[in-house]
Amino acid sequence: MNGPFRPTSPPEELPAxxxxxxDDDITAAFRDFDQDRNYDLFDRQTRNPNSSNFIIDxxxxxxxxxxxxxxxxxxxxxxxxRPALMHTRWINIWLPYNxxxxxxxxxxxxxxxxxxxxxxxxxxxxxxxxxxxSKKSSATLRSRKSNKSHKSQQSQSSSSKDKSLHLExxxxxxxxxxxxxxxxxRDMSHYHIVDEVWHWSSVDWGRHFVCLGYNTLHNxxxxxxxxxxxxxxxxxxxxxxxxxxxxxxxCEDQTVISISEDPFPYIEGGRLQxxxxxxxxxxxxNLVSVFRQLTKSPTPFRESSLIMLPIRHRxxxxxxxxxxxxxxxxxxxxxxxxxxxxxxxxxxxxxxHGYAAELDRLRREMLVKANLTHIDQLHHIGCQLxxxxxxxxxxxxxxxxxxxxxxxxxxxxxxxxxxxAADSLASSLPLGSLQVAEADSLLGVSISSTAxxxxxxxxxxxxxxxxxxxxxxIAQKDSLVMMNFNLxxxxxxxxxxxxxxVTLLLAKVTLVFMPVTLMTGYFSIQFxxxxxxxxxxxxxxxxxxxxSLVLLFLxxxxxxxxxxxxxxxxxxxxxxxxxxxxxxxxxxxxG
Numbered sequence: 001m002n003g004p005f006r007p008t009s010p011p012e013e014l015p016a017x018x019x020x021x022x023d024d025d026i027t028a029a030f031r032d033f034d035q036d037r038n039y040d041l042f043d044r045q046t047r048n049p050n051s052s053n054f055i056i057d058x059x060x061x062x063x064x065x066x067x068x069x070x071x072x073x074x075x076x077x078x079x080x081x082r083p084a085l086m087h088t089r090w091i092n093i094w095l096p097y098n099x100x101x102x103x104x105x106x107x108x109x110x111x112x113x114x115x116x117x118x119x120x121x122x123x124x125x126x127x128x129x130x131x132x133x134s135k136k137s138s139a140t141l142r143s144r145k146s147n148k149s150h151k152s153q154q155s156q157s158s159s160s161k162d163k164s165l166h167l168e169x170x171x172x173x174x175x176x177x178x179x180x181x182x183x184x185x186r187d188m189s190h191y192h193i194v195d196e197v198w199h200w201s202s203v204d205w206g207r208h209f210v211c212l213g214y215n216t217l218h219n220x221x222x223x224x225x226x227x228x229x230x231x232x233x234x235x236x237x238x239x240x241x242x243x244x245x246x247x248x249x250x251c252e253d254q255t256v257i258s259i260s261e262d263p264f265p266y267i268e269g270g271r272l273q274x275x276x277x278x279x280x281x282x283x284x285x286n287l288v289s290v291f292r293q294l295t296k297s298p299t300p301f302r303e304s305s306l307i308m309l310p311i312r313h314r315x316x317x318x319x320x321x322x323x324x325x326x327x328x329x330x331x332x333x334x335x336x337x338x339x340x341x342x343x344x345x346x347x348x349x350x351x352x353h354g355y356a357a358e359l360d361r362l363r364r365e366m367l368v369k370a371n372l373t374h375i376d377q378l379h380h381i382g383c384q385l386x387x388x389x390x391x392x393x394x395x396x397x398x399x400x401x402x403x404x405x406x407x408x409x410x411x412x413x414x415x416x417x418x419x420x421a422a423d424s425l426a427s428s429l430p431l432g433s434l435q436v437a438e439a440d441s442l443l444g445v446s447i448s449s450t451a452x453x454x455x456x457x458x459x460x461x462x463x464x465x466x467x468x469x470x471x472x473x474i475a476q477k478d479s480l481v482m483m484n485f486n487l488x489x490x491x492x493x494x495x496x497x498x499x500x501x502v503t504l505l506l507a508k509v510t511l512v513f514m515p516v517t518l519m520t521g522y523f524s525i526q527f528x529x530x531x532x533x534x535x536x537x538x539x540x541x542x543x544x545x546x547x548s549l550v551l552l553f554l555x556x557x558x559x560x561x562x563x564x565x566x567x568x569x570x571x572x573x574x575x576x577x578x579x580x581x582x583x584x585x586x587x588x589x590x591g
Contacts, residue, residue, distance in 0.1 A: 004068035005051065007031050007041055015064070017083050025073045029066035033058065039297040042067065046288045049264075049272055049280055053093045053102065057086040058294055058312065060325055071101040078109045082253075087326040089255040090294070090333060092287070095262050097123050103259075110208045110251055119202075119213070120247060122190035124265035191261065194245045198238070199390035203401040210445045212248040212338065212398055217241045217391060219346040219354075220279045237383035240354065241347065244283055248338055252445050254330040258287070258337055286340040290333070309336050331451030339458050348388060348469045355385060355473050363480060370487035378484070382477050385470050392466045399459045403452060511552055515544045 006028050012035075018026055031038040033056060045051050045067050054067045055077065062085060069077075074091070082089065091106070093099055100121045107117040194200045194215055202213035220242045247259035263283055264276055272280065293309040311332050348355065358381060362374055447455070519540055523532050 004029075004070070005045055005048075006068075007038065015062075015083065015086075017080070017086070018064070021076045021080055023073050023076050025069060026066065026076065029069055029073075030064045031066070033063035033065040033294065034296045036297045038065070039295045043288075043292065046284065046291050047281060049277070052095055052099060053091070055092075056090045056291075056294055057082060057088075058090075059085045059087050060312065061085065063294060063296070063312070071099070071105045074102055075105045075109070078105065084326075087254055088329045088333065089253075091255060091257045093257070093259045095265075096120060096259050097262070097265065106257060110249075111206055112209075112211075113204070113206070116204055116211065119190045120259060124262060125189065125191045125195055127266060191245065195243065198243055198387050199394040201394040201398055203398055208253075208445070209249050209251045210402065210447075212246075212402070214246060214248075214394065214398060215391065216244050216246055216283075216340055216343060217347060217388070218244065218279070218282050218343055220282050236380040237387075239347070239384045239388055242279055242283060248334065250330060250334040250445050250447070254326070256330055256333045256337065260284075260287075285342060287337070290336050293336075311336070328448045328450045331448040332454075334447070335451045335454045335458075339454070341458075341461070348466055348473075355381060356469075359473060359476050359480060363483075366480065366484055366487055370484050370491065372484075372488075374484050375481060378477050378481050382474060385474050385477065389467065389470045389474070392462050392470070395462055396459055396467075399455050399462075402447065403455055508552055508556075512545070512548050515548050516541060519544050 004025070012032055014027060014030055018030055031042075033039060033042065042054070042065050045054070052068050053074075054065060055069060055074070056063060056065045058064070064086070077089075093102065096103060103117065103120050106112070107120075112120075198215050198217070200215065202211070204211040204213070217239060218241055242263060244263055245261040247257070249255075249257040251257065260283075263280060264272060267276070290309065290311075293311055293313070296312065309332070311329060362377060366374055523537050523540070
């Protein structure tokens with residue numbers, strides 16, 4: 001990791017809020033985010049893999065940004081009330097496992113639960129060890145144990161040998177139990193769970209915050225031959241894409257905190273290869289888009305309606321419109337960081353997306369030549385679609401939990417000594433007891449109506465454009481499985497029909513030449529007093545062969561197997577149907 005990022009531009013006149021903190025790192029790092037030169041510098045830092053965090057304090061008129069602050073500086077910012085003009089703060093953290101002190105500062109300030117803090121501070125999943133390495137480790141462990149046992153046997157008597165053996169066995173059992181516990185802890189780590197269960201999600205409520213934990217899927221190919229060894233995924237049952245875990249918090253002091261998992265935890269940022277940098281840019285696409293919308297400096301694609309966000313850029317300036325902006329902005333920032341619609345659009349929503357194109361390709365291949373390998377490919381596609389379906393269903397559950405209003409019950413009010421609005425419990429409480437207002441006792445943070453309606457719209461979009469597309473692909477996959485079996489059955493029936501044609505043809509040839517063969521055998525017999533002439537042989541051959549052909553032709557017509565083709569209806573049935581049509585035609589004419 002490189003040192004903290006500090007702008008090289010000349011120092012600017014900071015608001016008194018930052019100067020009063022008496023922190024050199026804060027005064028050196030914060031710059032006016034609406035200035036063009038500062039925005040360009042900060043925009044490049046959002047795509048820098050070595051960046052660790054950034055903080056933006058902004059309001060309707062001003063915005064100030066800083067990168068790579070330490071935990072002590074962040075603690076001073078949190079403990080000092082912000083001016084009313086900078087009503088919203090965004091704290092973003094990359095590489096959380098390297099900034100555990102900063103996470104502890106946030107947890108102490110906003111009263112995170114110990115479990116939530118422990119999950120945020122989890123170490124990344126280590127790379128998988130090769131089987132050869134495991135065999136070497138076990139062989140070394142066995143050799144050490146054998147040497148230890150051999151030395152103890154030589155140094156002690158026979159009575160002490162049994163005692164040492166029991167002691168070694170107990171030590172071995174202790175080591176085994178210890179290693180088993182470590183293995184269980186390693187296998188049950190947070191990032192191990194979210195990597196195994198892609199639809200894992202979490203919604204935590206606190207007195208001062210609401211926290212969302214969820215996986216995001218990004219449309220990048222990580223299974224190509226040029227991928228890094230740590231990124232190779234041999235399983236074909238998981239979707240083609242990069243999974244990244246995210247924490248997103250909305251706090252009561254109008255602070256939004258975003259924490260992202262490091263996609264390459266065991267590779268230094270400066271050593272990322274080209275395809276890994278492209279993956280990193282794809283993962284941070286939505287965050288960078290929101291980041292760019294928080295400046296009033298001219299930015300690329302600012303006028304694009306698809307990425308235009310109403311966080312700091314509004315049209316109306318009436319008193320009624322501006323009065324709600326300080327309370328609406330944190331909820332809007334919280335929503336747009338959660339709504340990564342481009343990822344959803346690129347995975348399953350857009351026309352001819354990867355799974356629809358793959359299913360169409362398999363359908364065309366089946367029509368040319370169906371085989372059982374297509375069933376295996378369809379099975380893997382079905383597993384991937386099922387995982388995607390559960391992921392988007394988890395998003396629906398998160399939105400439902402966010403939109404659900406937390407209400408206090410009468411029991412909780414009495415047990416917690418919390419006063420309701422009517423102050424009906426004042427008389428029942430003992431003197432000197434702690435009394436808290438009901439509004440301050442509820443868990444979670446209220447979300448503004450502007451963010452609430454957008455969450456409801458996102459829920460409808462997920463159901464209409466994501467889940468419906470996935471269900472349609474699953475149904476198409478099931479129909480292709482049945483079509484593949486039917487095509488194989490049809491191909492087998494064609495093979496049987498072809499075999500039947502060949503068999504009939506051989507049988508007919510045999511029937512044609514069997515009388516001729518008998519006649520030839522007759523002429524080859526030497527009868528006493530009888531001599532056959534060549535002319536009589538060929539006349540007999542022609543007559544018998546002609547009669548055989550005529551009889552075979554008549555047999556083919558009657559049996560419905562004319563010229564080796566299996567006719568649907570025999571001649572007798574065709575005659576009956578022809579007679580019926582004649583009778584019906586006469587009745588229609590006379591009638």
